[in-house]
Amino acid sequence: MKEVLPQLNSTFSIDCVLFGFDEGELKVLLIERNEEPFKDWWALPGYLVNENESLDQSAARILHELTGIENVYMEQFYTFGDVGRHPQGRIISVAYYAMLRLGGDKALKPISNYAKQAHWINVQELPPLAFDHQKIFDQGLEKIKRRIKHQPIAFELLPEKFTLTQLQNVYEVILGKKLDKRNFRKKMLSFNVLKDLNEKQKGVSFRAATLYRFDKRKYGKLFGKEISF
Amino acid sequence: MKEVLPQLNSTFSIDCVLFGFDEGELKVLLIERNEEPFKDWWALPGYLVNENESLDQSAARILHELTGIENVYMEQFYTFGDVGRHPQGRIISVAYYAMLRLGGDKALKPISNYAKQAHWINVQELPPLAFDHQKIFDQGLEKIKRRIKHQPIAFELLPEKFTLTQLQNVYEVILGKKLDKRNFRKKMLSFNVLKDLNEKQKGVSFRAATLYRFDKRKYGKLFGKEISF
DNA sequence: ATATACCGTGTAGATATTACACTAAGTAAT
DNA sequence: ATTACTTAGTGTAATATCTACACGGTATAT
Incomplete structure (x- = not known):
C-alpha cells in the first residue's frame, strides 16, 4: 500500500x-x-x-x-x-x-x-x-x-598549479571532443592569462611538464570574447 | 497614514x-x-x-x-x-x-x-x-x-519583409554602436539565412532597397556559431 | 534639370584558424 | 650504461575571417 x-x-x-x-x-x-x-x-x-x-x-x-x-x-x-x-x-x-x-x-x-x-x-x-x-x-x-567556450572557467576545476595537458583534458572532457595539442597551447597562451611558474610537475614517471597558474590580474582580457559584429 | x-x-x-x-x-x-x-x-x-x-x-x-x-x-x-x-x-x-x-x-x-x-x-x-x-x-x-550576437533573433523584431538597412539598424540599436555597412551585409548574407525576394521597398522618397525574408529552412546553419576550440 | 538621400558594391592588409609530425627529456627496467 | 617507454614541447604553410575604407547608381521631389 x-x-x-x-x-x-x-x-x-x-x-x-x-x-x-x-x-x-x-x-x-x-x-x-x-x-x-x-x-x-x-x-x-x-x-x-x-x-x-x-x-x-x-x-x-x-x-x-x-x-x-x-x-x-x-x-x-x-x-x-x-x-x-x-x-x-x-x-x-x-x-x-x-x-x-x-x-x-x-x-x-x-x-x-x-x-x-x-x-x-x-x-x-x-x-x-x-x-x-x-x-x-x-x-x-x-x-x-x-x-x-567564452570564459576561462576551466581553471576552476583544476588545482592551483596545473599543466597545459591537464587543462586541455578538461576542455576535451567537457566538450566531448579531441583538440589539437599545438593549436590548443598556442591559443591558450595567446590569451595571456597563464603564468609560467618555472616549475615542473612532480611524481610522474615520464618527462615532467611545466606548471602554470591562472593569473587573475589578466583575466579581464578574456571577457567579451564572443562572435562580433 | x-x-x-x-x-x-x-x-x-x-x-x-x-x-x-x-x-x-x-x-x-x-x-x-x-x-x-x-x-x-x-x-x-x-x-x-x-x-x-x-x-x-x-x-x-x-x-x-x-x-x-x-x-x-x-x-x-x-x-x-x-x-x-x-x-x-x-x-x-x-x-x-x-x-x-x-x-x-x-x-x-x-x-x-x-x-x-x-x-x-x-x-x-x-x-x-x-x-x-x-x-x-x-x-x-x-x-x-x-x-x-549568436543567433539571428533580430529578424523577430522586423516585419516579414525587410531591407538590409533595417536589419542593420536593429543590430545597431541593440548593440549600441554603429556597424560598417559593407561588412555587415557581407557577413549577414554569408550566413545564408536571407532570401532575396526580388522585390523593392515601396513608398520611400529615395532609391528603394531590396526586400529580404528570413529563410527558416536555412536557420540551422547559424546555430552553434560561437568561439571555437 | 537639378538637388537630395539612400542603395549597393570591392579590395587589400591584418589577424585568426586549421592541419599536420617529429625531437627532447625524463623514468623504469634490465 | 643501454634501452624502451611515455609524455613534453615546438613551427609552418594554407586557408578563412575580419577590418577599414569611398564612390557611382538610382529613385524621388521640386
Missing part, C-alpha cells in the same frame, strides 16, 4: 549542479536521499528555500547542509516549474551550478540527515536520479559547455 | 520583458498598474503564477491578461529572489523575455483590470519602474545583446 505524503507548503527550492574534475573524468556531486519521496535514490543536492534568505544565500546554505561544502560561488542557470515535477505539490526549483576544485582534503559530510551521503559521480555513469534531476543535470552540462 | 497591504500567499510570479522595434527605436512593453502597491506606476507585465500551470503557460497567460497579446514565444532568462523585492511578502519572480514584431494592427488591450493600460516605451526613455523592474529590464536587455 502506497504511503500518502503530506503536501508541502513552501513552494520553491534550490537544486545545485556541482562539477568537479578528477583523474581525467568530469564528475557531478550527488547525494543519496534519506527521506521520502525517492528515499535511497540519488539526487542533486537540493532543498526548500527559507522565507528570509535570498536565492543565492539559500543555495549556499543548502549545499552546505547536504554536503558539508562551503564557500563555493554558484550561479543560477534555469528555473524548473513544470506542474508534475514534485509528487508533494507544486514546487518550483531554481537550479544553480558551479565548478569546483576537487582536493583530496575536503571530505563530503552531510550535516542535515536529509542526505545519507554525498559523492562525486562520473557524469558518464550516472545512476537514475530523483524527480526531474536528470533534466536539470543535462541543462547544467549544456550550460558549462557553452560557458567554457 | 500608510495603508497596510495584506500578505500574499502565492509566492512566485512571472515578469515579462518584451522588446519591439519601431521607427528606428528599441521599445519595451510596460503596463500602468491599477492596484497597490505601486498603483499608477509603470511596470513590466507580471503577475502571480497559478498552482496548476507550468511557468511557460503562466507567462503566456499573464502576458495575455495584462496586455492582450497572444501567441508570443517567450523564454525564461533569470529568477529574481531577493528578500525585500516585494513589499507584500516573499515573492520570487521568474523573468521571461521575447522579441516581437510590432504591427500597427495589434492593439494593446489589457483584459485584467490589474493593468490600466499597456504601452510600448522607448528603452531610452523609461519612466521609474515598480518593484525591482528596472533591474529585471536591465538584465533582459543584456540578455538580448548577448543573444543577438
Whole structure:
C-alpha cells in the first residue's frame, strides 16, 4: 500500500549542479536521499528555500547542509516549474551550478540527515536520479559547455598549479571532443592569462611538464570574447 | 497614514520583458498598474503564477491578461529572489523575455483590470519602474545583446519583409554602436539565412532597397556559431 | 534639370584558424 | 650504461575571417 505524503507548503527550492574534475573524468556531486519521496535514490543536492534568505544565500546554505561544502560561488542557470515535477505539490526549483576544485582534503559530510551521503559521480555513469534531476543535470552540462567556450572557467576545476595537458583534458572532457595539442597551447597562451611558474610537475614517471597558474590580474582580457559584429 | 497591504500567499510570479522595434527605436512593453502597491506606476507585465500551470503557460497567460497579446514565444532568462523585492511578502519572480514584431494592427488591450493600460516605451526613455523592474529590464536587455550576437533573433523584431538597412539598424540599436555597412551585409548574407525576394521597398522618397525574408529552412546553419576550440 | 538621400558594391592588409609530425627529456627496467 | 617507454614541447604553410575604407547608381521631389 502506497504511503500518502503530506503536501508541502513552501513552494520553491534550490537544486545545485556541482562539477568537479578528477583523474581525467568530469564528475557531478550527488547525494543519496534519506527521506521520502525517492528515499535511497540519488539526487542533486537540493532543498526548500527559507522565507528570509535570498536565492543565492539559500543555495549556499543548502549545499552546505547536504554536503558539508562551503564557500563555493554558484550561479543560477534555469528555473524548473513544470506542474508534475514534485509528487508533494507544486514546487518550483531554481537550479544553480558551479565548478569546483576537487582536493583530496575536503571530505563530503552531510550535516542535515536529509542526505545519507554525498559523492562525486562520473557524469558518464550516472545512476537514475530523483524527480526531474536528470533534466536539470543535462541543462547544467549544456550550460558549462557553452560557458567554457567564452570564459576561462576551466581553471576552476583544476588545482592551483596545473599543466597545459591537464587543462586541455578538461576542455576535451567537457566538450566531448579531441583538440589539437599545438593549436590548443598556442591559443591558450595567446590569451595571456597563464603564468609560467618555472616549475615542473612532480611524481610522474615520464618527462615532467611545466606548471602554470591562472593569473587573475589578466583575466579581464578574456571577457567579451564572443562572435562580433 | 500608510495603508497596510495584506500578505500574499502565492509566492512566485512571472515578469515579462518584451522588446519591439519601431521607427528606428528599441521599445519595451510596460503596463500602468491599477492596484497597490505601486498603483499608477509603470511596470513590466507580471503577475502571480497559478498552482496548476507550468511557468511557460503562466507567462503566456499573464502576458495575455495584462496586455492582450497572444501567441508570443517567450523564454525564461533569470529568477529574481531577493528578500525585500516585494513589499507584500516573499515573492520570487521568474523573468521571461521575447522579441516581437510590432504591427500597427495589434492593439494593446489589457483584459485584467490589474493593468490600466499597456504601452510600448522607448528603452531610452523609461519612466521609474515598480518593484525591482528596472533591474529585471536591465538584465533582459543584456540578455538580448548577448543573444543577438549568436543567433539571428533580430529578424523577430522586423516585419516579414525587410531591407538590409533595417536589419542593420536593429543590430545597431541593440548593440549600441554603429556597424560598417559593407561588412555587415557581407557577413549577414554569408550566413545564408536571407532570401532575396526580388522585390523593392515601396513608398520611400529615395532609391528603394531590396526586400529580404528570413529563410527558416536555412536557420540551422547559424546555430552553434560561437568561439571555437 | 537639378538637388537630395539612400542603395549597393570591392579590395587589400591584418589577424585568426586549421592541419599536420617529429625531437627532447625524463623514468623504469634490465 | 643501454634501452624502451611515455609524455613534453615546438613551427609552418594554407586557408578563412575580419577590418577599414569611398564612390557611382538610382529613385524621388521640386
